[in-house]
Amino acid sequence: EAEVAQSPRYKITEKSQAVAFWCDPISGHATLYWYRQILGQGPELLVQFQDESVVDDSQLPKDRFSAERLKGVDSTLKIQPAELGDSAMYLCASSFDRGTTSYEQYFGPGTRLTVT
């Protein structure tokens, strides 16, 4: 069964350092999402891609976060510099969404980031 791949699974970094997360969606899924989940809360959208284009990055802290999906397949999310408040689980999801129809999103295992 096809899965969303993410790496690394765990990352510990010191504040002010740069970190990067990678996601490979399910083959054929045009839409890719990055969510952030703080402990005890539901995931919140950071950025949404349709193919290689950003559809929604309104909740992405653009002063320190960046995301790209250059060839419309895999994606990288970067934080520079990391802050203590960035400690969270970073989840990648993909779906077959096209147009206005929302299909189920399939999630990867996530990257648990700890900033010290």
Added chain:
Amino acid sequence: AQKVTQAQTEISVVEKEDVTLDCVYETRDTTYYLFWYKQPPSGELVFLIRRNSFDEQNEISGRYSWNFQKSTSSFNFTITASQVVDSAVYFCALSEAGANNLFFGTGTRLTVIP
């Protein structure tokens, strides 16, 4: 603006009991989608069900069933004869047509005691 409320923060049941997880949503759109996801201790979100706003038919899948009522803006989830493996955090989520991103509730932690 959209909103999803899961008022039950934590629920504990004894194995084989039935349990219902509540979800109430708010949206101004007439076309929207509702979802339930399971997040076991491993952390990965597992898709359970998707419903669109025009389909109020209840659904049953094995021990799982869902009750969608537009009149009360609710999409409740019932597990029949609960098992220890059902222990997880369950999230209800809403997506508005065109936006497609999921807006999650705060989750309900279910503990099934053997």
